[in-house]
Amino acid sequence: MAAEGCTALPWRDPDWPRAGLPCHSADDARSISAPDMNGLLRPAETEALLLSLEVALRSVLFSLPPAILIAWILARTRFPGRTLLDAFVHLPLVLPPVAVGYVLLLLLGSRGPLGRWLAGHFGMHLAFTTAGAALATAVMTFPLLVRAVRLSMEGVDPGLEEAARTLGAGRLDRFASITLPLVVPGILAGLVTAFAAGLGEFGAVITFAANIPGVSRTLPLALYTAMQSPAGDETALRLAVLSFALGFAGLLLAELLVRRLRHRREH
């Protein structure tokens, strides 16, 4: 999967950072398993962890507003194309992440139509950057977020919105004062789940943002890189354990949040 990611496209894209090719060199492996006497983690591991946290955080912040909008549309409106929209939103769940990354590269790479426009008008480059890694992660975790918010929204009694209407609240007002506060548990649970999933996004990130230390080498990419190096076994294990711990903590936190909030406003 990753091998394809590093051979299929780069030569056609002038941005492809040849120096930081994901195709592992001995240098790569050495840098990632270089011993660090100061703490629990080695510098390269810390770097990957922090980068993963940054990418996941940026991805959920980026996708939250559209996720709420889409969730609201799916939960509260009826229109002919609704089923199509529903399916489209859930696509990343079933597509190979590499395919998603590839499509992003086609659209947002420096030769892609959107990429050229962004670069021309805003000087913005997404491919092979940390922002790009966050975007790829956002696309992959988007369905998780939409799902959580939508389920929560469907649990809000439409009668409450009607009541708000009779009290003089317009559509946006009702949404902001009634619906949104009532789906906060769902939003938080969705955020935590999407964040935890985002920490581990691999295929879309390596395809769209490559595997550049400090830029896009997140935990799973670092883990993969370590696995590919003869001396990386120990590092790979440490990173795997770290990933497990993070994911587990994230899911626990999401569950606790939902329970807490549900308990607080038990009806």
Add this chain to the structure above:
Amino acid sequence: MPAPAGLVVEVRKLRGAFALTAAFAAPAPSVVALFGRSGSGKSTLVNLIAGLLRPDAGCIRLGERTLCDTAAGIDVPVESRRIGYVFQDARLFPHLSVAANLRYGERRAPAPRAASRFEELIALLGLERLLSRLPHQLSGGERQRVALGRALLCQPHLLLLDEPLASLDAARREEVLPYLEALRNRLALPMIYVSHQFEEVLRLATHVVLLEEGHIRAHGSLESVSLDPALQAVLGPDLTGAVLEGVVGAVDAADGSAELRVGGGTLRVSLAGVGPGDRVRLQVLARDVILAVQPITGLSVRNALPGTVTAVADDAFGALVSLDVGGVTVLSRITRAAQRSLALRPGDAAWALFKAISTRGHAYRRP
């Protein structure tokens, strides 16, 4: 019947297999009871008035304002109608405190809010101690009182109450009914009260619209509709009875009874908590009224009113006799056998006898 500031409704609405056709008008500060069995279209009609449903055809006017007129393409959105709505299930916002729930509509009302109005209403509804609570910490009756306050604080021109007591048990109902009575007496606000409990209608309403299978079977003042066979068919033999309105005269507090001037005559009725001059409405159940064709003495019965038979109806439960006693009508239910032996006909003289304690009366407006 339509007064300048009243409510005029004329709507048609098809919902699946159910068709509602309703046309009625109510004078300005009246309390109109929408009465009928479940599924008769009461809630549909209320939702049409609120604007939550849109009529297929027709118009709704409140005072000078046209809220909806399909022919003219007018449909004022719910949020601009200024119609308060108290739902059966209260629908308090679960994430907001009682105070925030109460203020929700007030904040969105266009008129400048008077601080005193909030305090006054809170006191009137007995909500002072509840302000900082969350809805799930309230009893059913308290919830409905908060919902009532919330609807009133948005300064509505009309208040809709859709079976606000239906989900409460008898004790909880008594937590709300007196407040509703107080509101009706204090505020000159037209209300539409949906119910299938005649007791509530009797205590609160001034007018009745009787709905059956999507059609209005009878409408008018409570007194006149109480004599309508369509209402009697819904109420059944146990609840049928003339509704009378009168003014309290002398009160015998020790006895728990009072004189009530009704039409041209005076009734002796069991009434507590009223004073001379109070307006009282009471129902004399038809099955409690005994008929005599000549004056009878030596009975414990406190009311023996001379009158004239105006109608004799033979229905599923026996004979129902209408008797004009001094300008008001009372109903008497007698068996067919009794009717055969008395052979009452319109125009005959007869006496209506009923006990003071067999009346159900409620003060409905202080002088």
